Amino acid sequence: MRDEVDLVVPVKTLDRAKTRLSSATGGDPVSHAALALALAMDTVSAAIATPGVRRVVTITSDPAVAAEMAALGVESLPEPAEPGLNAALEHGARTLRSSRIGALQADLPALKPDELQAALEAAQDRRAFVPDRQGTGTTLLLAAPGGELDPRFGVGSAGLHRISGAIALFGLWPSLRCDVDTEEDLRLALTLGLGVHTANALPAWTT
Numbered sequence: 001m002r003d004e005v006d007l008v009v010p011v012k013t014l015d016r017a018k019t020r021l022s023s024a025t026g027g028d029p030v031s032h033a034a035l036a037l038a039l040a041m042d043t044v045s046a047a048i049a050t051p052g053v054r055r056v057v058t059i060t061s062d063p064a065v066a067a068e069m070a071a072l073g074v075e076s077l078p079e080p081a082e083p084g085l086n087a088a089l090e091h092g093a094r095t096l097r098s099s100r101i102g103a104l105q106a107d108l109p110a111l112k113p114d115e116l117q118a119a120l121e122a123a124q125d126r127r128a129f130v131p132d133r134q135g136t137g138t139t140l141l142l143a144a145p146g147g148e149l150d151p152r153f154g155v156g157s158a159g160l161h162r163i164s165g166a167i168a169l170f171g172l173w174p175s176l177r178c179d180v181d182t183e184e185d186l187r188l189a190l191t192l193g194l195g196v197h198t199a200n201a202l203p204a205w206t207t
């Protein structure tokens with residue numbers, strides 16, 4: 001039986017999240033925050049329903065995010081003093097001390113459990129990652145069992161994770177590779193079948 005994976009999911013404070021999506025919500029801060037939260041809720045809902053995922057923990061300093069995740073039965077850890085996405089992920093990995101740790105982006109609103117499960121299986125016992133649909137970013141990073149997460153998320157992270165020795169995993173996993181940064185991404189995710197939170201939070205232009 002392969003080690004089940006604990007996933008840390010970093011979620012930015014809603015007031016600062018998804019700035020590249022602001023055109024989609026007309027700049028209204030309330031609906032923008034609601035959409036950013038919905039993206040995370042659908043991502044985490046799919047992750048906790050995935051065979052092979054033992055535990056999901058979000059890393060966030062936003063109490064509203066933590067409260068909504070708690071309603072899903074998902075624990076949240078506060079961010080460390082050191083700012084940034086990778087510091088948040090390192091902090092989560094160090095805190096959980098899991099036998100196998102992974103990092104999942106929080107903006108995968110169409111994520112299907114069977115696709116995430118297939119990627120976990122494809123990783124086998126290797127340090128591996130799933131590139132985003134453009135092939136330049138990363139949506140899932142997995143440490144080897146007992147290994148370090150060593151996250152290099154950010155611009156060009158696919159290349160950085162490859163350089164760090166992670167194996168790039170390519171499969172028919174459109175919902176896992178479609179992280180939503182822009183309006184175009186959101187429209188693509190719409191075609192893949194959105195989770196209920198995002199479907200209910202979508203701006204009028206998409207319904």
Ligand SMILES: Nc1nc2c(ncn2[C@@H]2O[C@H](COP(=O)(O)OP(=O)(O)OP(=O)(O)O)[C@@H](O)[C@H]2O)c(=O)[nH]1
Pocket residue numbers: 010011012013016017018019020021059060061079083084085088105106107181
């Ligand atoms: N906890 C935490 N999560 C972060 C931080 N920066 C980014 N993230 C999360 O990391 C993932 C990838 O980040 P981005 O896709 O760039 O999300 P974003 O920063 O909200 O989007 P933009 O504002 O458009 O760059 C998302 O799940 C974010 O919520 C951070 O400083 N702390």
Ligand SMILES: C=C(OP(=O)(O)O)C(=O)O
Pocket residue numbers: 085132136137138139152153154155157158179181
């Ligand atoms: C942080 C990342 O995501 P994005 O490209 O969505 O900012 C990444 O791909 O490493």
